[in-house]
Amino acid sequence: MVEQTQHTKGAAFRKLHQGPEILLLPNAWDVASAVLMEQAGFPAIATTSSGVALANGFPDGEHIGRSRMLEIVARIAERVKVPVSADLEGGYGPQPDDVAETIRQAIGVGVVGANIEDSAHAGNQPLVPTPLAAERVRAGASTAKATGVPFVLNARIDVYLRDARGNEAERFAETIRRAHAYRDAGADSLFIPGVSDPTTIRRLATEIGLPLNVLGAFSGRSAPPLHELQALGVRRVTLGGSLAMYGWAMVLRALAEVRSTGRFEYATHAMSNAELNRLMRETEAQRA
Amino acid sequence: MVEQTQHTKGAAFRKLHQGPEILLLPNAWDVASAVLMEQAGFPAIATTSSGVALANGFPDGEHIGRSRMLEIVARIAERVKVPVSADLEGGYGPQPDDVAETIRQAIGVGVVGANIEDSAHAGNQPLVPTPLAAERVRAGASTAKATGVPFVLNARIDVYLRDARGNEAERFAETIRRAHAYRDAGADSLFIPGVSDPTTIRRLATEIGLPLNVLGAFSGRSAPPLHELQALGVRRVTLGGSLAMYGWAMVLRALAEVRSTGRFEYATHAMSNAELNRLMRETEAQRA
Numbered sequence: 001m002v003e004q005t006q007h008t009k010g011a012a013f014r015k016l017h018q019g020p021e022i023l024l025l026p027n028a029w030d031v032a033s034a035v036l037m038e039q040a041g042f043p044a045i046a047t048t049s050s051g052v053a054l055a056n057g058f059p060d061g062e063h064i065g066r067s068r069m070l071e072i073v074a075r076i077a078e079r080v081k082v083p084v085s086a087d088l089e090g091g092y093g094p095q096p097d098d099v100a101e102t103i104r105q106a107i108g109v110g111v112v113g114a115n116i117e118d119s120a121h122a123g124n125q126p127l128v129p130t131p132l133a134a135e136r137v138r139a140g141a142s143t144a145k146a147t148g149v150p151f152v153l154n155a156r157i158d159v160y161l162r163d164a165r166g167n168e169a170e171r172f173a174e175t176i177r178r179a180h181a182y183r184d185a186g187a188d189s190l191f192i193p194g195v196s197d198p199t200t201i202r203r204l205a206t207e208i209g210l211p212l213n214v215l216g217a218f219s220g221r222s223a224p225p226l227h228e229l230q231a232l233g234v235r236r237v238t239l240g241g242s243l244a245m246y247g248w249a250m251v252l253r254a255l256a257e258v259r260s261t262g263r264f265e266y267a268t269h270a271m272s273n274a275e276l277n278r279l280m281r282e283t284e285a286q287r288a
Numbered sequence: 289m290v291e292q293t294q295h296t297k298g299a300a301f302r303k304l305h306q307g308p309e310i311l312l313l314p315n316a317w318d319v320a321s322a323v324l325m326e327q328a329g330f331p332a333i334a335t336t337s338s339g340v341a342l343a344n345g346f347p348d349g350e351h352i353g354r355s356r357m358l359e360i361v362a363r364i365a366e367r368v369k370v371p372v373s374a375d376l377e378g379g380y381g382p383q384p385d386d387v388a389e390t391i392r393q394a395i396g397v398g399v400v401g402a403n404i405e406d407s408a409h410a411g412n413q414p415l416v417p418t419p420l421a422a423e424r425v426r427a428g429a430s431t432a433k434a435t436g437v438p439f440v441l442n443a444r445i446d447v448y449l450r451d452a453r454g455n456e457a458e459r460f461a462e463t464i465r466r467a468h469a470y471r472d473a474g475a476d477s478l479f480i481p482g483v484s485d486p487t488t489i490r491r492l493a494t495e496i497g498l499p500l501n502v503l504g505a506f507s508g509r510s511a512p513p514l515h516e517l518q519a520l521g522v523r524r525v526t527l528g529g530s531l532a533m534y535g536w537a538m539v540l541r542a543l544a545e546v547r548s549t550g551r552f553e554y555a556t557h558a559m560s561n562a563e564l565n566r567l568m569r570e571t572e573a574q575r576a
Contacts (some may be wrong), residue, residue, distance in 0.1 A: 216546065216552040262516075281347045283345075
């Protein structure tokens with residue numbers, strides 16, 4: 001019964017990547033944000049590793065560790081009915097087996113998709129070398145396949161984000177090389193953060209050979225609007241940690257206003273305690 | 289050394305309740321919000337039980353349980369240098385011993401203040417009868433005293449919040465009766481949520497015989513401005529779960545805007561990933 005539900009969720013999630021509509025997939029960082037996104041009508045939800053890490057007191061980049069990250073992912077996945085895709089950073093370990101174990105545990109807590117990135121979390125290179133990165137993708141994809149749960153392994157290519165060497169042509173060529181290696185290793189979609197130029201996005205969408213995921217916003221920079229991204233061939237737009245970081249920024253702004261004006265104006269825009277409690281009781285009851 | 293630090297924090301926190309300035313004490317619900325409030329210069333931080341519960345997927349009202357609540361409180365208390373006061377609901381059990389155990393564990397994770405409320409979390413009365421409620425305050429206060437850590441036991445009186453029976457004169461009289469009983473039992477301050485009328489607030493501040501804590505905002509209703517509250521005799525203003533609920537509301541609004549306009553405008557107002565990561569690394573290093 002539970003397996004069937006996860007199977008159905010996974011199939012629905014895979015379908016959301018096949019167009020023609022672009023998939024806007026918001027990133028939750030705690031249970032409240034996930035439940036509220038579901039209530040707002042989003043057909044699927046992702047998590048944000050930076051948001052989850054920061055909320056729990058860790059800098060981004062695997063400091064939180066696999067078990068604590070999966071604990072939060074599990075709480076989110078068990079409380080919403082829509083498909084959940086987890087941002088699992090570099091898979092919490094350098095080897096293909098580490099990625100496989102992380103994907104196995106993630107599917108065990110109910111997710112039907114995951115990001116695995118090629119940023120290196122150890123060593124002195126910004127990125128994992130392509131052959132090893134591809135083996136890591138292969139390990140994750142084949143682990144997911146072996147469970148029988150329809151799954152979207154979203155392989156993240158961090159060339160634009162992390163690799164400052166070279167010029168634009170080299171970055172593009174390196175991105176395409178990695179894209180094809182990850183596709184051949186079994187990735188279902190490719191996430192390329194750090195691109196916002198329409199021409200580059202269109203070329204990526206055309207050449208990578210899998211559904212393209214870009215960031216709508218990253219550290220204050222915005223991508224082209226959603227309809228333009230769709231026209232450029234993008235299939236999935238995620239928001240990374242920007243929603244969490246927007247919420248915290250708005251709270252700081254509200255506190256600055258209270259201190260400068262003495263007034264509690266912000267509270268007229270807050271959600272009500274009663275409404276949120278009702279939502280949590282309802283979703284808790286659904287689960288039981 | 290750790291004990292000395294907690295002792296110093298506790299003494300500083302007690303002093304913040306002695307005026308002449310009113311204490312604006314913001315309520316955090318996760319580590320990021322607490323760290324950001326500290327960075328914004330607040331001299332002390334409270335937690336919000338509703339915010340913590342909702343962030344973790346529970347309705348308010350002790351559903352989260354003592355150990356999970358204290359786990360979050362501990363993560364917050366270990367990451368900020370300023371004094372932390374924990375919202376500990378009804379103390380996670382009906383008996384005075386339950387409150388004593390909760391206060392003992394809370395001091396063990398580093399807090400120097402706590403709210404204990406007289407809302408009943410079981411049975412069919414809205415409030416714990418006054419004699420038992422006073423014994424619960426006594427158990428908490430004497431437990432704190434026995435540790436030697438200077439502490440602010442903030443006893444919450446929920447007559448205005450929960451007890452719909454009677455008229456205003458009866459509610460006021462019942463509040464004063466409870467105030468004096470909790471004061472005599474060893475409370476250090478009294479938290480009376482649900483009042484916003486200036487005349488009532490002034491009379492409470494005059495008659496309760498301890499520092500008065502009111503809510504600046506609750507479920508969209510605002511109290512008089514901070515300087516007016518100070519003139520009325522209020523010593524401490526907290527914000528309950530309203531900051532958390534404002535943050536979530538702003539995120540939902542941002543998502544609605546993305547869906548309706550296709551643009552990611554909100555992201556220009558988000559905090560930067562780099563800035564938050566730096567903050568977490570710095571506070572992590574301080575702790576180590």
